[in-house]
Amino acid sequence: MLVLSRKLNEAIQIGDDIEIKVLGVEGDQVKLGISAPNHVEIHRQEIYAAIQEENSEAATFQADLLNLLKNQQKR
Numbered sequence: 001m002l003v004l005s006r007k008l009n010e011a012i013q014i015g016d017d018i019e020i021k022v023l024g025v026e027g028d029q030v031k032l033g034i035s036a037p038n039h040v041e042i043h044r045q046e047i048y049a050a051i052q053e054e055n056s057e058a059a060t061f062q063a064d065l066l067n068l069l070k071n072q073q074k075r
Helices: 045-074
Strands: 009-016 017-026 027-035
Touching: none
Parallel strands: none
Antiparallel strands: 009 017, 017 027
């Protein structure tokens, strides 16, 4: 993991298209501004993990449903 220190109004550049800027620091919270192309999804980590879990559950349900349909066709 790369660890960088930034001060207020300083930024980090990721590739050509993504910039993360420190907009504010209040107590133990840091406010970040992220500039990225529209096709780049940006989520808080806990939201991203929830999306991944929901996608996994949906894929499992779909696979189970397809197997059920295949088994019914064999009869």
